[in-house]
Amino acid sequence: MAEAKRERTERRRGFLLALPSFAYMVLFFAIPLIIVLVYSFATRTSTGSTSLSDWNFDAYRKLGEPIVRNVVVRSVILALVTTVICLVVAYPFAWFCAHQRQTVRNVLLVAVMIPFWTNFLVRNYAWRILLSEGGPISSFTEAIGLGETDILFTKLAVVIGLVYAYLPFMILPLYASIDRLDRRLVEAGRDLYGSGPQTFRRVVLPLTMPGIIAGSILVFVPSMGAYVTPELLGGGKETLLGSYIVTQFLTARNWPVGASLSFVLMAVMLVSTVVYFRSGGKNL
Amino acid sequence: MSRKPIHRLPAWALRTNGAVVLLFLYAPIILLVIFSFSASRIPGQWGGFTAEWYATLFDDSRLQRTIAVSVRVALVSTLLATVLGTMSALALERFKFRGRRVFDALLYLPIIIPDVTMAVMMLMFFSQSFSLLESLFGIGLSKGFATIVVSHVAFNIAFVSVVVRARIAGMDATLEQAASDLYASRWQAFRFVTLPLIAPGVLGGALLAVTLSLDDVVVTQFVAGPGSTTLPVYVFSLIRKGVTPTINAVSVIMLVASLILVAGSVGLQRANASRGRQQLRTSGGNS
Amino acid sequence: MSAAVSLRGISKLFDDVTAVDNVDLDIADGEFFALLGPSGCGKTTTLRMIAGLELPSAGSLQIFGEEVGSLPPNKRPVNTVFQNYALFPHMSVADNVAFGLRMRKVPKSEISTRVQEAISLVRMSGMEGRRPNQLSGGQQQRVALARALVNRPKVLLLDEPLAALDLKLRQEMQFELKQLQREVGITFVFVTHDQEEALALSDRIGVMNDGRLLQVGTPEEMYDAPVDRFVADFIGRSNFLKGTLESPDVVCLTNGQRINVPAVDAVTVGDEVQVSLRPERVMICDVDTAPDGVARLSGIVDSETFLGNSVVYRVTLDWMTIEVETDHRPDLERHHSGDRVDLWWRDDAVAVVKP
Numbered sequence: 001m002a003e004a005k006r007e008r009t010e011r012r013r014g015f016l017l018a019l020p021s022f023a024y025m026v027l028f029f030a031i032p033l034i035i036v037l038v039y040s041f042a043t044r045t046s047t048g049s050t051s052l053s054d055w056n057f058d059a060y061r062k063l064g065e066p067i068v069r070n071v072v073v074r075s076v077i078l079a080l081v082t083t084v085i086c087l088v089v090a091y092p093f094a095w096f097c098a099h100q101r102q103t104v105r106n107v108l109l110v111a112v113m114i115p116f117w118t119n120f121l122v123r124n125y126a127w128r129i130l131l132s133e134g135g136p137i138s139s140f141t142e143a144i145g146l147g148e149t150d151i152l153f154t155k156l157a158v159v160i161g162l163v164y165a166y167l168p169f170m171i172l173p174l175y176a177s178i179d180r181l182d183r184r185l186v187e188a189g190r191d192l193y194g195s196g197p198q199t200f201r202r203v204v205l206p207l208t209m210p211g212i213i214a215g216s217i218l219v220f221v222p223s224m225g226a227y228v229t230p231e232l233l234g235g236g237k238e239t240l241l242g243s244y245i246v247t248q249f250l251t252a253r254n255w256p257v258g259a260s261l262s263f264v265l266m267a268v269m270l271v272s273t274v275v276y277f278r279s280g281g282k283n284l
Numbered sequence: 285m286s287r288k289p290i291h292r293l294p295a296w297a298l299r300t301n302g303a304v305v306l307l308f309l310y311a312p313i314i315l316l317v318i319f320s321f322s323a324s325r326i327p328g329q330w331g332g333f334t335a336e337w338y339a340t341l342f343d344d345s346r347l348q349r350t351i352a353v354s355v356r357v358a359l360v361s362t363l364l365a366t367v368l369g370t371m372s373a374l375a376l377e378r379f380k381f382r383g384r385r386v387f388d389a390l391l392y393l394p395i396i397i398p399d400v401t402m403a404v405m406m407l408m409f410f411s412q413s414f415s416l417l418e419s420l421f422g423i424g425l426s427k428g429f430a431t432i433v434v435s436h437v438a439f440n441i442a443f444v445s446v447v448v449r450a451r452i453a454g455m456d457a458t459l460e461q462a463a464s465d466l467y468a469s470r471w472q473a474f475r476f477v478t479l480p481l482i483a484p485g486v487l488g489g490a491l492l493a494v495t496l497s498l499d500d501v502v503v504t505q506f507v508a509g510p511g512s513t514t515l516p517v518y519v520f521s522l523i524r525k526g527v528t529p530t531i532n533a534v535s536v537i538m539l540v541a542s543l544i545l546v547a548g549s550v551g552l553q554r555a556n557a558s559r560g561r562q563q564l565r566t567s568g569g570n571s
Numbered sequence: 572m573s574a575a576v577s578l579r580g581i582s583k584l585f586d587d588v589t590a591v592d593n594v595d596l597d598i599a600d601g602e603f604f605a606l607l608g609p610s611g612c613g614k615t616t617t618l619r620m621i622a623g624l625e626l627p628s629a630g631s632l633q634i635f636g637e638e639v640g641s642l643p644p645n646k647r648p649v650n651t652v653f654q655n656y657a658l659f660p661h662m663s664v665a666d667n668v669a670f671g672l673r674m675r676k677v678p679k680s681e682i683s684t685r686v687q688e689a690i691s692l693v694r695m696s697g698m699e700g701r702r703p704n705q706l707s708g709g710q711q712q713r714v715a716l717a718r719a720l721v722n723r724p725k726v727l728l729l730d731e732p733l734a735a736l737d738l739k740l741r742q743e744m745q746f747e748l749k750q751l752q753r754e755v756g757i758t759f760v761f762v763t764h765d766q767e768e769a770l771a772l773s774d775r776i777g778v779m780n781d782g783r784l785l786q787v788g789t790p791e792e793m794y795d796a797p798v799d800r801f802v803a804d805f806i807g808r809s810n811f812l813k814g815t816l817e818s819p820d821v822v823c824l825t826n827g828q829r830i831n832v833p834a835v836d837a838v839t840v841g842d843e844v845q846v847s848l849r850p851e852r853v854m855i856c857d858v859d860t861a862p863d864g865v866a867r868l869s870g871i872v873d874s875e876t877f878l879g880n881s882v883v884y885r886v887t888l889d890w891m892t893i894e895v896e897t898d899h900r901p902d903l904e905r906h907h908s909g910d911r912v913d914l915w916w917r918d919d920a921v922a923v924v925k926p
Contacts, residue, residue: 010379010380011379011380011381011382012381013379013470014375014378014379014380014381014384015375015379015381015382015383017371017372017374017375017379018371018372018375018376018379018381018383018384018387020368020371021368021369021371021372021387021391021441021445022372022383022387022390024368024437024438024441025387025390025391025438025441026390028406028409028434028435028437028438029390029393029394029405029438030390031409032405032406032408032409033393033405035405035408035409035412036401036404036405036408039408089301089304089305090305092297092298092301092302093301093302093305095298096298096299096301096302097302108302110550111306111309111310112309113546113550114543114546114550115309115310115313117495117542117545117546117549118313118539118542118543118546119498119499119516119535119538119539119541119542120499120501121499121501121516121519121520121535121538122313122316122535122538122539122542123312123313125316125519125523125527125531125535126312126313126315126316126535127312128523128527129312129315129316129319129327129328129527129532130311130312130315130328132326132327132328132527133328134326134328134329135328135329136315136319136328139329164308164309164312167305167308167309168309171305221396221398222398222399224398225398225399225400225401227399227400227501227502228501228502228520231520231524232520232523232524236524241400242398242399242400242502245400245401245404246400246403246502246505249404249407249506250506255408258404259404259408262398262400262401262404262405263401265398265400265401266397266398266401269396269397269398270396273396
């Protein structure tokens, strides 16, 4: 029957259209991913090469050792601090944006988007200059009588850099969910004798939760895996997960440990996105 | 709109917070530009106006080589990723086919995967496949321009596809049906109706791909070979050695390049938004 | 002469859901035909199968005797006016209208004259350079018509062509559409859920429900002699009296009363039927003043509603309630709540319908 034939032709067309990128993604993405998985179960030989003949969980077991554990804990804490700061700063800002006239709102949103499009390395480098010894911030604090500040190559510098890098990721989803919020619900909350803070906690906060979760994932996840920012602003003193993985590959040549850590990092991302979608989020 | 503030924060606090956020976002960039014209040898200090650091860029042949590599990588990988990404967006939005869900999920991964993981994947893949090719066929390959392009395409297909899909999803599918009702073949309907209408999305995806390609340090660092370093990787290694006024100048050049891309994408979004509004108006009154 | 459009045993399944169920239909050349039904009844799917946008799961579909059931839309001699017009937003009015001719590689000089003709036919001259988004809803509708008619299709298909317009414009466009059809003489097949629109515009109507084509006929036939309860209910309003068909022209109502009805052949004697009785065809009068030789029922006026040009009574019998609509005229007696009245009608005022 013609109907079935057309259906088959359509399916074949779709498949052929997808085939080049499908093949590309399998070859240059899925297979590399599998290789990493396989390597995370391999053993590092005494010469620094990797033996695939001996399968075990040694690399994962190593993640429990104090050195690695410290790196993981430090990364989680820094990423959490970054996320909380972004949330606290971005929520009022997104609220402010959503309650402006259309034109002002558009200008503000573009203003948030521009740094996001600006070269990542340059944005980190700018803070390197700002925070440098005798640099603008230090001179400023000295001028107002607070003395020189020397925060470059500290955890604080890393957090500043991460907040700077990922703040737009928090603002945009928050803005989207606040903008979607039906203002009449807020008025209904007030009408039903809720005080301002009560209405906020019981009406606004739950309704904007998808934005909060999306923004938090979008900030927390790349912060966990950050490499450039801690290298430039932490000066390599504060080793984070990203730098530690890179070291395992480029310096220590311990591929199994690097592979297992990369895999754990990716698993964290996957779990958080799945949690987000399960919690009713639509898009990131 | 509710006039009563429903939050404890008064209006002035909101406004101050807004100003601080904008200052925080823009001050570093602006200061970087200012200091790039400072005559002081110390990059964070003002020592009078000079443009000499920009002049030194022209003498640095290593720098010029890396810029050339970056531009070539960005162009080639963007072209490939845009074609492949647009094809997959069309397939996913307009067709049903076997393996569609797997493909959809596979295209989602590069967006959420951390840079470092992606870098590790590509490094291991190339070293494994190169040694395999060597042992099987005696073909000796090494990392360089091609491996960078392959890696950039691998993450950019997904980003292009997301942007283009959003555009296709917003396009009325009956327009394609109208075209075929008016005697257009499948190809003609695509060429004269679908493509012009999704073009802003395709262009937007391409701009994103260029930006991401020029942004990438980690993946490129892992898959670059000697002599094929890109500008960001080169600058990154310079900064790690120590900051110099020359890096200020290079950074400003990179900044200008990304601002041009921003202008392109913001302009594109505005064009899309106004067209979207018009379309909304014309179809107004329908249920 | 073969029909313009001929459907034989056409069915369409989407997965396992039957959207169109075994439809037989002949639409004559030059006819203005309406497919009428509630949303989801399969009328749009039927139209899309004629256009080629969907292929039938079973059955044969001919256009002027040529089997087209398996052809793609671009190979069929029909054109469609889509519900939201589907004008190409990136093309001017002229380019929209020229699109079909260009696709068919019509010579350039001919294209420009035919485009001009089509645009002036729908009275849009001077608007050639405009973009669709610069046009009002009514103007877009005309461009959509011109874009389809310029190709001189053998059949023009219209999917809810007026649904997107507001009431006043809709009435204007109804008139224009009818005139346009007479002018070009092409077969029009249009889909609507608006019974008034169908009655006003079409030469014949086909009513669909649940994927089935229930009845086809002229607007008068559909109104006066519905064969299905759904048709009687969907086109106009009606009272339904339950009963059993005793002989081809006698129904025994549930209260035991026998009434004469126009002879039917679609229903088997002995079957349960309903008798459709239009409110305006029922007469109301004081008790025992009905003329002889007519069917009559007695009841009590439950309510009266004054509507300006008419009065609607709800009359309660002991076994059902009947709605009666009379003209509002000084020579007609008014009845009031609680009055005992008789209702009567002539034998040809009713229609036997399948329940």
